[in-house]
Amino acid sequence: MNRALVILSMGMAAIGAPLAAQTPPAPPAAEAPDPDRVEEARELLDLVLPPERRETMMMQMIEPSMANVEQGLMESPQFMDAMREDPAMQQMFVELLQRQRVATRELMAASLPGLIDAMSRAYARRFTVRQLRDMQDFFESDTGQAYLAEAPAIMADPDVGAWQRNLTVQSMAMMESEIEALMAHVEHRAPGPATNRPVTSSNLDAMRGGGEPDAAGVDEQPAEQE
Template sequence: MKSLNRLILAAGLAVLPVVATAQAAAPVAVAPVDPERLAAARALMDQIMPPATRNQMMSAMTQSMMGQMVQALRTDPTLAAVLEKDPRARALFEHFMQRQQEQSTQQLLANLPGMFDAMARAYARRFTLAQLHDMATFFATPTGQVYLAQAPTIMSDPDVAAWMGDVMRSSMQRMPAEMAKLMADLKALDSKDNAHGG
């Protein structure tokens, strides 16, 4: 079960990017935002991802990303062998990943208002009022509407999913060596403290 524990820890670490998306730290020094540009940026955020469908869209994107992570983890030979050998391990793994997906989705949804406020401020700082209006005009066109409808589905496109799977597999292959290095560094730190009477 030691290899399963290590892989579950790696799976937990793999979930962090999903959560981190909704929890990026605010900059220390923040330039003031022009109120007119901020109002236009907030209207643009509502146009890009309407409040009525926002939670559903974000949940779908999170589920898609988590599904791809789970698929990548399942292809890891060590984990696959453990899951094949012990049905209890398979059930634990499925339960763990289901819980991570639910918690990540809940956390993301709880933080959506703050995320969209932060995004509106970021748009207001980076784009002029005219540019914000141009974007709003584009998104009101038929092509803009198609873009808005299709953009959230990009992450589940087979090519994007395959790329994400490759990245996840590469991360998983690196993880045992990284965990071993971390444990060695912690052990060395502990030894150093003991040597100095700490």
């Protein structure tokens, strides 16, 4: 795997982050919430995320984040250097982004029912029936409706976008530094015959364009002399 492919893999991990951020990790096992609270929470979510507009609203929040991260990635010196090293990789990256957007939309659409179920239980564990009804009253007010109309577009705001792009550039620089430090550490380990180098060193050479490791992931040993 050459350096351009390593940078590309890092970039794809960064681009996938906005989707992952929408769905937090599962909390530790907890008791089932009160059914009345769950029902009230579901009514609140139906108001905040109307079923007929749910998928569109979620994508309005996710797609700007993905676009901001993509642009920040393209502007990072590390990524631009990698693309210059392997111009064909740039076209591959563009095509990959197109596939990723389609896959993200399909994944979100398929996962939404489960997300709403999970959020209903999460709300029910944290808010009383009275509090949930107060929230419904707010979101039914003029101010609440204005919030619901504009909230999905917040991630597309120029200031938020600039922050995300800058964060991506800084993140890529940090990851590049970590990779370089790791390479330097592996290369300066105790010297020995090339055939006895650790597996990590052999694979590292392949990543940096110095050859391919064998099928077993280790350097081929010389034939035993008769």
